[in-house]
Amino acid sequence: MTVLALKNIKKHFVTATDWRGRPQHVVRAVDDVSLQIAHKESLGLVGESGCGKTTLARIAMKLIAPDTGEIILGGKNISLLSQTQMRPLRRKIQMVFQDPFNSLDPRFTIRRILNEAMLLSSLSTAEKEGRFRELLLAVGLSPDILHRFPYEFSGGERQRIAIARALAADPQLVILDEAVSSLDVLVQEQVLNMLLDLQQRFGVTYFFISHNLNVIKKLCPQIAVMYQGRIVEQAYRESLLNQPQHPYTKNLLSAAMSYRCDRDFVFDWASSKMRWTQKTKGHFVLE
Amino acid sequence: MSEVLLDIRGLSIGLQQEDGVRDLLRDVSLNILPQETVSLLGGSGGGKTSLGLAILGLLPSAMKVHNGKILFLGQDLLSLQRSSLRRLRGKEISMIFQEPLSAFNPVFRIGDQIAEVVQEHTDHPRAKIMDRVCTLLDMVEIPEPRRVASAHPHQLSAGLRQRAMIAQAIAASPKVIIADEPTSNLDVTVQARIIELFAKLKKQLSLSLLLITHDLGLVKAMSDRVFILYEGRIVEQGNTQDVLSHAHHDFTKRLITTISL
Amino acid sequence: MNKDKKPLNQFQAGYAVFVRNRWAVFCLIVLGLLYTTAIFADFLSPYRYDNEDRSYSFCPPMKVHWKNEQGALSRPYVYATSFSFNEVHRRIYLEDKAQKFFIRLLPKGDSYRLLGVIPWDRHLFGVDSPGRLHLWGADSRGRDLFSRIFWGARISLSIGIIGVAISFVLGLLVGGMAGYYGGRVDNVLMRICEMFMMVPGFYLMLALRAAFPPHLNSFQVYLLIIVIFSFIGWASLARVIRGMSMSLKEREYVLAAKAMGLSDIRIIATHILPHTMSYSIIAIMLSIPGYIMGESALSLLGLGIQDPYASWGNLLSEAMGIVSIQLAPWILLPGFFIFLTVICFNVVGDALRDALDPTLKVEG
Numbered sequence: 085m086t087v088l089a090l091k092n093i094k095k096h097f098v099t100a101t102d103w104r105g106r107p108q109h110v111v112r113a114v115d116d117v118s119l120q121i122a123h124k125e126s127l128g129l130v131g132e133s134g135c136g137k138t139t140l141a142r143i144a145m146k147l148i149a150p151d152t153g154e155i156i157l158g159g160k161n162i163s164l165l166s167q168t169q170m171r172p173l174r175r176k177i178q179m180v181f182q183d184p185f186n187s188l189d190p191r192f193t194i195r196r197i198l199n200e201a202m203l204l205s206s207l208s209t210a211e212k213e214g215r216f217r218e219l220l221l222a223v224g225l226s227p228d229i230l231h232r233f234p235y236e237f238s239g240g241e242r243q244r245i246a247i248a249r250a251l252a253a254d255p256q257l258v259i260l261d262e263a264v265s266s267l268d269v270l271v272q273e274q275v276l277n278m279l280l281d282l283q284q285r286f287g288v289t290y291f292f293i294s295h296n297l298n299v300i301k302k303l304c305p306q307i308a309v310m311y312q313g314r315i316v317e318q319a320y321r322e323s324l325l326n327q328p329q330h331p332y333t334k335n336l337l338s339a340a341m342s343y344r345c346d347r348d349f350v351f352d353w354a355s356s357k358m359r360w361t362q363k364t365k366g367h368f369v370l371e
Numbered sequence: 372m373s374e375v376l377l378d379i380r381g382l383s384i385g386l387q388q389e390d391g392v393r394d395l396l397r398d399v400s401l402n403i404l405p406q407e408t409v410s411l412l413g414g415s416g417g418g419k420t421s422l423g424l425a426i427l428g429l430l431p432s433a434m435k436v437h438n439g440k441i442l443f444l445g446q447d448l449l450s451l452q453r454s455s456l457r458r459l460r461g462k463e464i465s466m467i468f469q470e471p472l473s474a475f476n477p478v479f480r481i482g483d484q485i486a487e488v489v490q491e492h493t494d495h496p497r498a499k500i501m502d503r504v505c506t507l508l509d510m511v512e513i514p515e516p517r518r519v520a521s522a523h524p525h526q527l528s529a530g531l532r533q534r535a536m537i538a539q540a541i542a543a544s545p546k547v548i549i550a551d552e553p554t555s556n557l558d559v560t561v562q563a564r565i566i567e568l569f570a571k572l573k574k575q576l577s578l579s580l581l582l583i584t585h586d587l588g589l590v591k592a593m594s595d596r597v598f599i600l601y602e603g604r605i606v607e608q609g610n611t612q613d614v615l616s617h618a619h620h621d622f623t624k625r626l627i628t629t630i631s632l
Numbered sequence: 633m634n635k636d637k638k639p640l641n642q643f644q645a646g647y648a649v650f651v652r653n654r655w656a657v658f659c660l661i662v663l664g665l666l667y668t669t670a671i672f673a674d675f676l677s678p679y680r681y682d683n684e685d686r687s688y689s690f691c692p693p694m695k696v697h698w699k700n701e702q703g704a705l706s707r708p709y710v711y712a713t714s715f716s717f718n719e720v721h722r723r724i725y726l727e728d729k730a731q732k733f734f735i736r737l738l739p740k741g742d743s744y745r746l747l748g749v750i751p752w753d754r755h756l757f758g759v760d761s762p763g764r765l766h767l768w769g770a771d772s773r774g775r776d777l778f779s780r781i782f783w784g785a786r787i788s789l790s791i792g793i794i795g796v797a798i799s800f801v802l803g804l805l806v807g808g809m810a811g812y813y814g815g816r817v818d819n820v821l822m823r824i825c826e827m828f829m830m831v832p833g834f835y836l837m838l839a840l841r842a843a844f845p846p847h848l849n850s851f852q853v854y855l856l857i858i859v860i861f862s863f864i865g866w867a868s869l870a871r872v873i874r875g876m877s878m879s880l881k882e883r884e885y886v887l888a889a890k891a892m893g894l895s896d897i898r899i900i901a902t903h904i905l906p907h908t909m910s911y912s913i914i915a916i917m918l919s920i921p922g923y924i925m926g927e928s929a930l931s932l933l934g935l936g937i938q939d940p941y942a943s944w945g946n947l948l949s950e951a952m953g954i955v956s957i958q959l960a961p962w963i964l965l966p967g968f969f970i971f972l973t974v975i976c977f978n979v980v981g982d983a984l985r986d987a988l989d990p991t992l993k994v995e996g
Contacts, residue, residue, distance in 0.1 A: 132558040133529065145891055174893030187884040191906050200902075201892050239415075246888075253892060268415040268585035269629040295558045339563040343592040349560070 085123040086159070087257045087289050088144060088177065093117045093153035095139055113139040114150070115313035121257065121306075126283070126290035128304030130297055130336070136313040137293045141261045144291070145179055146170055158256060175204060175253035182262035184242035188234040194220075194245060195230040201252035219248040222285060224278055240271035244278070251286055259291045264299055276302050297340040301325065309333045311351065319367035329369040374444070376579055377403040377426070377464075377547055382439035384421050384430070395421050395434065397603040403547060408573065408580040410590040410611070412626065413600030419583045423549045425449075426581075427466060428456045443547075462492040465540040467533075469552035474536060475524040482508075482520025485539045492543035507538040510575070512568060530561040537568065541576060549581045554589060566592050587626045591615060599623050646987035656983030659976035666973060670785035674744040677779035678758035678765050682940040683742055688713070688774035690960045691725055691766050696735065709734045712763055722959065733763030769962035771950055781966055784942035789973065791858055792923040796916050798862035803869030804912060808900045810870070811877025822874065828867040836864055837926060841935050850941045857936055861923050869915055876908045910988035917981030921974035928970055944970050 093114050100109035113136040121127045131137045142148040144155065146162065154163045157176060165173070178201075181187040188197055198216045207215065217227035223244040234242055243263060250258050260279075264272045276299060283290065294300050300307055301321055308318040309332065317330040328334045332351050339345035361371050384396040395418045403409045413419050424430045426441055426448060441448040443464065448456065460466075468474040475484055485504045489495055495503050501520070508516035511534040524532055533553065540548050550569075554562040566589070572578060582594055590597050590611060597614050599607040601622040607614060618624045651657055669676055691713060700706040712731035715723045735757055743753040759765045768778040810821040831839075840860045848856065880886065881904060889899045924944075930936035931945030932952075939946065947966040951957055957964065 132560060142887075147887060147890060171893040171895075174891060177891075179888065179891050181884040181888065183884055187888055189885040189889075189903055200889065200894070204893060249888070269587065270414050270585070270625065273629050297559070336559065339559040343563045343566050343588065345560045345563040 086120050086156070087123050088119075088121045088158075088291065089154075089156040090117060090119045090140070090144060091154040091156070093140065093143055093155075094151045095136075095143060095148065096151055112136075112313045114143065117153075117310075117313070117315055119308060119315065119318075121289060121291055123256075124283075124287070124289055125306055126292060126304040128292045128294065128300030128307045129310055130294060130300050130307060131310030132295050132336075135310045137310050138261055140310070141179065141259050141291070141293055144259060145177060146174075172204065175201075176255050177257045177259065178250035178253055178255040179259045179261060180243070180246045180250050180263040182265055184239045184246065184266065187246050188242060188249075190234055193231055193233060197234075197245065197249055198230075198252050201249045205253075215252065219252055220245075222251070222282060223248045224274075240267050240275060243267065243275060247275075247279070247282070251282065251288065254286075255288060257291060258288050259293065261293045262295070263292075265294060265296060272299065279303060297325075297336065309336065312353075314370060316370045317368065319363075323364060323367045327364070327367070329363055329367070374405070375402050375442075376405050376444065377581070378440075378442040379422070379426070380440045380442070382422070382425065382441065383437040384418075384425060384434055385437055386421075387433045387435070394603050396600075398438070399600070399603075399605055400439075401598045401605065401608070403579050403581055405546070405579055406573065406577050407596065408569075408582060408594040410582040410584060410594040410597040411600055412584060412587060412590050412597055415585055418603050419585075419600055420551055423466060423551050423581070423583050426549060427460050427464060428453075429466075458492075461488050461545065462543045463545050464547045464549065465543070465545045466549045467536050467540050467551065467553050469555060472524060472529075472532065475532065477524055480521055480523055481527070481535050485520070485535070485542055488539055488542040503542075504538075507542055508535065510541070510572070511535070511538045512564075513538070529557055530565070533557060533561075533565060534568065537565075537572070541572060541578070544576065545578070547579045547581060549583065551583045552585070553582070555584070555586065562589075569593060587615075587629060599626070646984075650983055650987040653983045653986070656980050659979040662972065663976045663980065666785060666969075666976075667789055669782050670789045671747070673779075673782040673786055675746060675752070675754075676756050677776070677782040678741060678755050679776045679779040680742040680744065681775065681780050681783035681942045683775060683779070685764060685774040687715070688764055688766065688770045689772055690723065691715075691764075691770040691774065692960070693769040693962055694766050695727070696767070707734050710759065710763065710765060731763070733759040733765070735759055735765065768965055769960065771947075771963065777947075777962060777965060780942040780947060781944070781969060784944045784947055784966060785969070787854065787937055787941065787943040788924050788927055788945065788970070791854070791861070791927045792920040795858045795861035795865065795923045796920050798858065799865035799869060799919075800912065800916050802862065802866035804873055804905055804908070806866065807870035807873025808877050808905050808908075811874040812881050812896065812900050812904060814878070818874070822871070825867040825870050828863065829871075833864045834926070834929070837861070837930065838935070841930065850938055853937060857927055857930060861926060865919055865923070869912065869919075872911060872915070873905075873908050876911065877904050880904045880907055910985075913988060914981055914985040917977055917984055921977045924970060924973060 094116055095114040097111045097113055098107040098109070099111055100107075102108050115136075117140060119127065129137050129140070139148065143150045146155065154161055156162070157173065160173075162170065162173060192200070195216060198219065199212065202212055202215070205212070216230060220227045220229065225241065225244055225248070229237075234245070237245065246263075264275050267275065279290065280303065282288065290303060292300055292304050305321050306318070307321055307324045308315050309324075309330065310316070311332045317324065317328070317333045324333065325337065328337055332349075335346050335349045357371055359371050360368055362368050379399065379401050382396055382399045383394065385392040386395050399422065401409065401411065411419050411422060421430060421434055424434075425436055428448065428451075430436070436449060439449075443459070448459070451459070475481065482501065482504050485507060486500050489500050489503050493503075504520055505516040508519055513519050513531060513534050519527065519531065519535065527535065554565050557565065569580065570593070573580060580594075582590065584590060594611050596609065597611045598605050599614070599620065599622060601620070607618070607620045607623050614623065615627060618627055674680070694710045694713065696708050696710055698705060698708055709732045711727035711729050712733065713725050714728045715725045718724050736759065737757055738754045739758045739760065740753050741755040741758050743751065746752045757765075764776070766776050766778065768776075768781070770776055771780070806821050806825070810818040828836075837860050840863070841856070844856060877900070886899060886903050889903055927936055927943060928945030928948065931943050932949045934949065937943040937946050944966040948964070951963040951967070
């Protein structure tokens with residue numbers, strides 16, 4: 085069962101126009117990207133800053149509209165739905181953001197933050213309270229914190245609260261956009277372990293976006309590599325790490341594992357035939 | 372000559388909070404020899420950075436040194452006059468910060484900010500300062516140094532900014548550079564190249580480096596010796612190879628599990 | 633897990649800063665007193681605003697005596713006043729020591745409705761008729777200035793508050809929406825704002841007033857003035873709120889709220905506008921004096937509140953002639969009250985700005 089499918093998504097930004105308004109410089113943030121995320125098979129998207137992964141995440145959430153392409157959520161094509169039509173569906177796909185300091189409204193208590201995520205649900209107040217407690221315990225925080233404010237917590241704790249909020253709406257897919265990148269390694273470890281547990285418990289699938297392969301490999305059985313707006317390789321975890329095919333993937337792995345990378349790595353798109361080829365089972369490369 | 376460059380003995384720093392004083396560092400001792408990289412490794416929580424700031428006398432008013440000595444070439448930095456300390460900063464000991472965007476003044480150009488350091492601490496004649504700045508930018512492998520020198524911080528990518536900050540740090544040929552989380556905001560490939568850059572500069576300029584970080588992978592790739600900081604105390608220290616292969620303290624063992632790829 | 637200190641939210645922290653400013657606390661108390669007198673004007677003053685007695689025209693402030701003829705302490709009293717003419721046929725008032733009127737507590741006087749509801753006729757203090765008590769003198773028609781100033785407070789002070797409330801709501805809504813939606817909505821709303829801001833406030837006020845018939849009853853004029861002021865005031869607030877809204881909408885908690893499917897109005901109202909409070913509250917506090925003075929100016933020119941109703945502005949219109957000022961300087965007293973109110977609002981507004989400063993250690 086496919087939770088989310090993105091088909092041929094394109095998003096270009098015009099950054100400079102001439103005096104007549106004609107586009108002079110275009111940033112191809114997302115250039116013909118197709119992805120599929122199957123139920124309970126979390127997908128990791130790895131790529132460097134500026135490769136377009138955050139734009140892709142926002143498009144998947146329908147926070148930005150793509151120029152072309154289709155978004156299919158749980159089998160239903162949501163590409164052309166209006167904002168009003170999207171509203172009841174939004175709870176199915178939630179996001180945890182990178183910055184723990186800005187993703188929670190500093191004026192809201194924790195209770196209010198969690199409650200907001202459940203505004204569209206039909207539970208009674210008492211049932212909601214119960215759910216808040218359940219969620220907070222699931223992310224490793226005490227239920228007594230409901231009356232406190234975000235500024236009282238550390239970065240790692242705030243991310244847990246953000247994760248609790250994402251789960252509150254009972255989504256099918258949770259997109260984590262660099263969600264642990266601003267935490268130190270020990271806290272990262274804890275949060276990642278917690279995410280694995282939560283996946284079992286709540287039956288959610290993750291779409292994990294990061295520049296850090298270490299993190300992705302821990303959480304995601306499927307990994308896709310993004311470079312300059314395109315997916316250049318996608319494979320199961322072991323296959324990608326052990327037999328990388330695309331030059332960019334090889335460079336990335338070398339940098340991540342041994343802190344050594346090609347000094348002047350530049351990928352020339354002209355040398356590629358731009359064909360999506362399957363190398364071994366489930367391992368695709370853009371050649 | 373292996374005369375100790377920087378010798379920190381029994382340093383204790385406390386943080387003044389509304390409900391009393393919290394200890395950030397307790398009886399911390401570490402030393403740095405010429406031309407070596409020493410790492411201070413620990414979790415986030417303010418203790419590690421305060422050590423770096425304390426060396427240069429840049430602690431915010433809420434943090435105070437209770438105890439201990441910081442000896443640089445035999446001289447106790449904690450008892451120095453402000454003016455002497457100022458002469459030391461940038462010239463003998465310089466610092467690189469985690470967030471280059473906020474460490475540089477956004478209003479001024481990169482070249483001008485580096486030139487400030489050159490002017491203050493060296494005897495370069497006025498006319499030659501910009502040349503010196505471009506030489507420095509070239510040393511940190513920044514392409515088109517003149518163009519970058521006339522750019523503003525926000526116009527450069529994170530990697531270039533970090534290199535520019537390193538250029539500023541080496542401008543007056545210091546003996547020690549304190550690097551506080553120099554690569555935590557950078558992508559892996561950029562990080563890898565910055566690590567190579569540090570290695571090159573260390574050899575070229577006979578520098579010592581005090582690396583403050585939470586990333587054991589970085590320590591493994593860069594440093595000769597490591598001091599592990601846990602809850603304000605040094606719990607383990609030694610050659611990086613030794614510590615990583617035969618860790619004793621629980622905290623060190625935990626850290627080691629996080630770097631496996 | 634987290635420290636056990638008491639959660640200090642922004643308001644508690646701000647309160648702590650505010651009370652450290654002695655002047656601000658003092659001014660706040662003064663404002664409180666002024667507004668209380670406005671509310672209870674009918675009780676606190678000895679006479680109604682239109683209670684006149686021509687034989688006391690331009691009567692100077694009466695001396696209240698605390699010692700009797702023998703020099704011993706007695707209940708405060710005033711003498712009856714009679715007048716005669718001097719060489720240029722101006723009245724001069726003399727104390728008629730034959731008659732004493734004791735100042736009484738809670739005497740019966742003009743009837744009124746306390747707080748607009750409870751009919752009553754006792755005042756805080758006064759003298760029995762036929763004596764009159766003019767603590768701060770009387771105007772040309774012999775109306776007690778003390779009473780008229782208190783009654784005038786009602787109009788002058790309330791216009792500020794009500795007018796500001798309307799601009800506040802308008803400015804927040806328009807600014808919030810313009811910033812949040814951007815694009816065409818923003819364009820249209822901001823151009824409308826600019827049209828309002830283009831015309832100098834005072835002239836806009838006169839023009840709007842002139843557009844209505846000159847002889848409306850005073851209550852209608854009162855409402856009209858409020859509406860006019862709100863129209864002028866909202867635009868500059870809207871512009872600033874729009875700027876803040878534009879940057880706030882990029883915050884991740886706003887994105888998170890969108891991702892949860894909340895409606896735009898809800899997001900603007902709960903996530904964006906509350907974060908503009910620190911600016912809005914101060915902008916409001918500092919603009920109230922402008923409203924008070926605007927009303928005074930209008931009434932002074934005869935375009936605002938008319939006789940017999942009192943507002944500090946139209947009380948001052950009596951003082952427009954140099955002759956009056958020279959002979960009856962107590963006529964200027966309403967001006968002092970305007971001055972006092974404006975200063976107090978400015979001081980409190982300044983202190984509020986410091987207190988609600990977002991660089992306070994609140995957000996960790």
